[in-house]
Amino acid sequence: MAHDHDQHPEHSELGEMDVRVRALRTVLAQKGYIDPAALDVLIETYETKIGPRNGARVIARAWVDPVFREWLLRDATAAIASLGYTGRQGEHMVAVENTDSRHNVVVCTLCSCYPWPVLGLPPTWYKSAPYRARAVKDPRGVLTDFGVTLPESTEIRVWDSTAEVRYLVVPCRPAGTEGMSEDELASLVTRDSMIGCGMPKAPEAPR
Amino acid sequence: MSYRSHADLGGQAIHDRVVPEEEGELFHAPWERQALALTLAMGATGMWNIDMSRSARETLPDYRSLTYYQIWAKGLEKLLTEHQLVGTDELTQGRMLRAAGHVPQVLRASEVGATLSGGSPTLRSGTLPARFAVGDEVRTRSAEFGHHTRLPRYARGKIGRVEQVRGVHVFADAHAQGKGEQPQWLYSVVFSGRELWGDATTAGLSVSIDAWEPYLEPVR
Numbered sequence: 001m002a003h004d005h006d007q008h009p010e011h012s013e014l015g016e017m018d019v020r021v022r023a024l025r026t027v028l029a030q031k032g033y034i035d036p037a038a039l040d041v042l043i044e045t046y047e048t049k050i051g052p053r054n055g056a057r058v059i060a061r062a063w064v065d066p067v068f069r070e071w072l073l074r075d076a077t078a079a080i081a082s083l084g085y086t087g088r089q090g091e092h093m094v095a096v097e098n099t100d101s102r103h104n105v106v107v108c109t110l111c112s113c114y115p116w117p118v119l120g121l122p123p124t125w126y127k128s129a130p131y132r133a134r135a136v137k138d139p140r141g142v143l144t145d146f147g148v149t150l151p152e153s154t155e156i157r158v159w160d161s162t163a164e165v166r167y168l169v170v171p172c173r174p175a176g177t178e179g180m181s182e183d184e185l186a187s188l189v190t191r192d193s194m195i196g197c198g199m200p201k202a203p204e205a206p207r
Numbered sequence: 208m209s210y211r212s213h214a215d216l217g218g219q220a221i222h223d224r225v226v227p228e229e230e231g232e233l234f235h236a237p238w239e240r241q242a243l244a245l246t247l248a249m250g251a252t253g254m255w256n257i258d259m260s261r262s263a264r265e266t267l268p269d270y271r272s273l274t275y276y277q278i279w280a281k282g283l284e285k286l287l288t289e290h291q292l293v294g295t296d297e298l299t300q301g302r303m304l305r306a307a308g309h310v311p312q313v314l315r316a317s318e319v320g321a322t323l324s325g326g327s328p329t330l331r332s333g334t335l336p337a338r339f340a341v342g343d344e345v346r347t348r349s350a351e352f353g354h355h356t357r358l359p360r361y362a363r364g365k366i367g368r369v370e371q372v373r374g375v376h377v378f379a380d381a382h383a384q385g386k387g388e389q390p391q392w393l394y395s396v397v398f399s400g401r402e403l404w405g406d407a408t409t410a411g412l413s414v415s416i417d418a419w420e421p422y423l424e425p426v427r
Contacts, residue, residue, distance in 0.1 A: 017277060019301075020298075021238040021241045022238070022241075022301065023298055023300070024280065026301050027293055027297045028248075033252060033292065034314070035313055037315075038316040040316070041316045041319040042248065042319055043241075043244050045319065051230070086324050088327070091327065091330075092328065092329065107217075109215065109216055110214055110215055110261075110357060111214055123230075124232070124235070125226055128226075129221050129271065133218065133221035136361060136403070137404055139409065140409050142225050145224050145225040153411070156411055156413070157397075160217065160362075160415065162359060163357060163373070163379065164329040165373055165393070
């Protein structure tokens, strides 16, 4: 039953939400406020078209093309738009570059602001209370949760997305990737590395 | 004032581990997809703006005990009932019990692509010169707001430095209250870890926020 919290709190909670959201959808459709077909397109867009592979292409381009990199750091909105990524929750983009001496981390302590056109929908942890509470105060501890340890000498800059500017971290290009193509490089760029909570993958050792 | 946000979490004493997640894990139940899509589709009607949505969510009394898509679903229900588009009885019964209200527009499936790729830019043309320039020292407001704001508590009454001038943007505080866009200059203001957290700070930390001009006063 929907209110059987004691025995199956998680399942009943999910069942309750399922019923609740189904009711919401039915009422909104009956009233003509929504086009149910539009819901399917919205979901499909974020499940298949708009996600972190977009951002990975931006980063790989910046790694191989110094002119693009300079443009990205000067006017990220335009540089990213040139690759076809624009719009909702990415209207005003800023790219921040990691270096040997400085590491960038992005958070939204007030809600879940995130650069959708390049990274898609935010992961659960990005929206979670521990991340939002700790990222601005204890970013080194947060990075440890992701298996990342930075030297004490590395400066850490946290960007709290409190307005409509959205931030994309440009991670350092991994060593040993000199001969790689742009596509191969993009496959090394992880979502977390573009938020500042991870590093790009290392290239596989040559066989 | 009685306005209370439950969403302002920066620096709060929450010590749980952050749990990483695989890139493909977008939803954890089918209803989460629907909560996302319904929220976006109703946002596109033009009945309210994104700042009103944030305000509706952050004032949910049980915000901290909800998952994020629960927050979105309940925030949407709140906006719908507040705007008298839907009655709570209709939500409970899961069917329309009275005639529909008027919404300015309905997002059609054929328009989704263009709507998403167009977005809703907040940059506006400014007429007044910016009060602050890059390098200026500023102090953030410490007084209570009594309404939706985007100045987080951990960064109130603190001295920082203007690092970037971001142009003139729709002012979230006014926009959320239905007082129009009232565009204001927006700045990236950076604070040292020591300024924010005192001796508890970690080595080499600086934190920036994006702050509208009314949040800031000159130092000296």
